[in-house]
Amino acid sequence: MLTMTGVCAFVAVAVLFFILGYLVYHGSTSISWNFFTKLPAPLGETGGGMANAIIGSGKLLLLAALIGVPFGFLGAIYLAEFSGTTVAFIVRYAADLLNGVPSIVIGIFAYILAVLPFKHFSTTAGGIALGLMMIPITLRSTEEFLRAVPRNLREGAMALGASKAKTIATVIVPAAYRGILTAVLLAFARVAGETAPLLFTALGNRYWSPGWSQPTSALPVMIYNYALSPYEDWHRQAWAGGLVLLGLILVINILARAILSRGVAVPRS
């Protein structure tokens, strides 16, 4: 029986290497310079790339970070440094609730907030959807890292006459910055791969999407559509897209964990 548990663990980890290996095998034969620089080819023609989806994903993630990081970070400072237990409980409860909401439901919410009033799909709406998902993840893990700052650092700063605001800005946040950076990066990696909340907010687009009020393509949505298409060439591109997306997400994840010094546990998002 003991050996069986080892087999279970081995199988679980083997899945990761299988996924990686298969994506590298299929993706690397399909990937080319054009993939990064060209627009999708018109229907019926082969070739082309996903340049618009890569830029689109970048814009969506920028917006998401602009929403998710300030709310998560400043909210966490309130929870860790100022709030009483009741308020902290309510905010944490709400954040956990929001974190557990299926991403497709977040998509519906963003649709009601940012698509219905303007009557068209947009980059902004997609960014809002992803940003909403980023808030609770950033908030909860940033708070944990802030709380992990030793008490005597706070007391030392206070004893020197620093105000609470100054203590937070010059002592607590710098002491926890590795953890906070990790938290933000992990939240970023998590939303970078999201497809469902973008389906009816950013929608998708086969051309460039200038500005912030047009529908835009994104890498995960492009992979989703291409994988389900009947065209061989699009399948190839889906593999290439999958490799780029997974590579990006794994690199951010590994980077985030490397930023934390060895032996420090990463709180689960």
Added chain:
Amino acid sequence: MPGAGPFVGSRSFISRLREGDEIVRLITFLFAASVVLVTLLLVFELWIGSTLPRHKFGFHFFVTSVWDPIADQFGALPFIYGTLVTAGVSLALAVPLGIGAAIFLAELAPARVSDTLQFFIDLLAAVPSVIYGLLGVFIVIPLMREYIQPGLKHSLGFLPLFQGPAYGVGFLTAGIVLAIMVIPYIISVSREVLLSVPRDQREAALALGSTRWESTWKVVVPFARGGIMGSIFLALARALGETVAVAMVIGNTPIISASLFSPGYSIAAVIANEFTEASGDMHLQSLIELGLVLFLLTFILNGLARLLIVATSQRGGGMGQA
């Protein structure tokens, strides 16, 4: 004190500092409070957004299976059925494997091996669902169609579960893909709960002459039972809400069938497929009501999961100190 002038001496200096604190406190409070407001707004919008079908169909929405946008008739039973069946299949596969792996990582593996494997499992949890869908479409579906479904039909075909034509897509395929997706969640949470079981529990069992396996299976696992249940609930919540990976492999056909080979549909998948093409207010709002159902299901499951995990960890911590 907002009224204090800038040159009243040391007291003003202190009050300015004090004001700085109050400003920071106020700003950060607004950001924290907005998280609560956003969550409340989400529930409110889902509730308001589904007024039409809630009034027109009431409870029938959940027990009828006609989904006809042209006649404006909406019953969600096939979607609810598909969601529950795929989640059930995924748990049946993922729970034994996940708990087995967690036992290995927490009880048997040396710390370094355990941490390294856990690192890979965390990475597995970070793989986005569209990648699982991609692999599902191009690997799992052909495998199912050519080998697994015919094989199951051959050996277990007397069960109604494994009858009917082997399409490749369907409940079973979606369940398998979901199982792969939720295993990392079960492993990570269960491992942590198992690690929080106090050392003296193990030592007492071993001192009484039990083998390593007996102490693990009869003492440590029962002690951590609540938290392991919690990890299963978390996995279930995730499986119920998963969208694109399921939409890519389930077949997207609203059928209620006892056979796991049959194509089906899930709540999240129908929202993803029909939302942008909803033909009218009733159709759109019925989809929003499905979103509300999904929200409530995951809300309840996540709440239960958190209670169980916290209760178990505290029990471990409390007894460890005693």
